[in-house]
Amino acid sequence: MIKITDLERVYRTEEVETVALNKMSLNIAEHEFVAVMGTLGCGKSTLLNIPGMLDKPDAGSFLFNGVELSGYNENQCSDLRRQNIGFVFQSFNLIDELTVFENVELPLVYNNVKPAERKPLVEAALEKVQMMHRRNHFPSQLSGGQQQRAAVARAVVNKPKLILADEPTGNLDSRNGQEVMEMLTDLNETGTTVIMVTHSENDARYAHRIVRMLDGKQTLENKMF
Numbered sequence: 260m261i262k263i264t265d266l267e268r269v270y271r272t273e274e275v276e277t278v279a280l281n282k283m284s285l286n287i288a289e290h291e292f293v294a295v296m297g298t299l300g301c302g303k304s305t306l307l308n309i310p311g312m313l314d315k316p317d318a319g320s321f322l323f324n325g326v327e328l329s330g331y332n333e334n335q336c337s338d339l340r341r342q343n344i345g346f347v348f349q350s351f352n353l354i355d356e357l358t359v360f361e362n363v364e365l366p367l368v369y370n371n372v373k374p375a376e377r378k379p380l381v382e383a384a385l386e387k388v389q390m391m392h393r394r395n396h397f398p399s400q401l402s403g404g405q406q407q408r409a410a411v412a413r414a415v416v417n418k419p420k421l422i423l424a425d426e427p428t429g430n431l432d433s434r435n436g437q438e439v440m441e442m443l444t445d446l447n448e449t450g451t452t453v454i455m456v457t458h459s460e461n462d463a464r465y466a467h468r469i470v471r472m473l474d475g476k477q478t479l480e481n482k483m484f
Contacts, residue, residue, distance in 0.1 A: 260421065260452055261287040261310050266319035268305050268475075279305035280316065281475035287454060289420070292447040294463035295456045297472035303456045304425060306472070310454065311344055311423045312336040324420075341370050345414030347443075349426035351406040353398040353413075359385070360394040363413045370417060384412040388442060404435030411442050415451070422446060424455040428462055440465045 268280040279302045287293055287310075295303050308314035309321055312328070321328050323343075328336065345366075346352075353362045363384055367377045385391045388408040398406055407427065414422055424443060428436030436459075444465050447453045455466065463469045471479040 260289045260291075260324060261285070261454075262320070262322040263306075263309065264320040266306075266309065266316045266321065268302075268309070268314065268316050278475050280309075280319075282319070283472075283476055285470060285477060287452065289452055290447070290450055291468075292444070292453040292466045293455070294466035294469045295454065295472060296458070296460075296463055296469055297478075301472040302475040303472055305475075307423050307425055307454060307456050310421070311346065312340045341366065342417070343420045345417065345419040345422045347407070347410055347414050347422060347424040347427045347439075349429035351398070351403075351410045351430070353406055353409060355398050358395050358397055359390060359401070359409045359412075362398070362409055363416050366413060366417045380416055381412075384416040385409075387415065388412045402435070403431050404438060407431060407435065407439050408442070411439065411446075415446060420452060422451055422453045424453065424457075426457060427455065428457070428459060436462070 263283060263285045266280050266283045270277045270279060283302065283306065295306060297303050305314060309316055310323065323339070360381055364377055364381045367380060382391065385394055388411050390405065390408050390412060393401060393405060401409065422443065427443065428439050431439065440462055443453055443455065455462070457463055467482070469481040470477055
């Protein structure tokens, strides 16, 4: 599904040059669950942003489903992202003024799905994360675990091929964190590819393999099974 070869990404200011990715190479097959680990500033989030088409590399190759994306413009990347990728963030990124139902519905709105078709899709996603009973609540009325459940529902409502999760349990206690990891595992077992950035060795054990990074490069790979 994803083939990254000699990827480079450098962030520059007037005073500082930061190498986020240094000739990073990585292949991820369809239906895999991969955890990416490493110290702060090692390039983990940048590595996640490239497949998410939220950032572009300075050099190297990035193929998504066999298509080289280096020549894609922002509109092309946006269309591909909406149709194929769901995101789960540490900070949930729910919109406070919208109900749970409306937050989960947003990706369908952006994809121009008709209102009559959106309702059953949103309800199915909410059922999957056991949040139907909270559908009319606002984010401020939810616990952290419930907010992340809503965020997972939003990520999967379009039935994406790929889920990108950036520290998905970082703001949760251990019980809610375990529930989120079990949800990601269930999604992977039903065919969704998952790439997760995490600091948690415990969370990483849910993955098929762990990719460890240092200074923008892969240093080690642990296969879990």
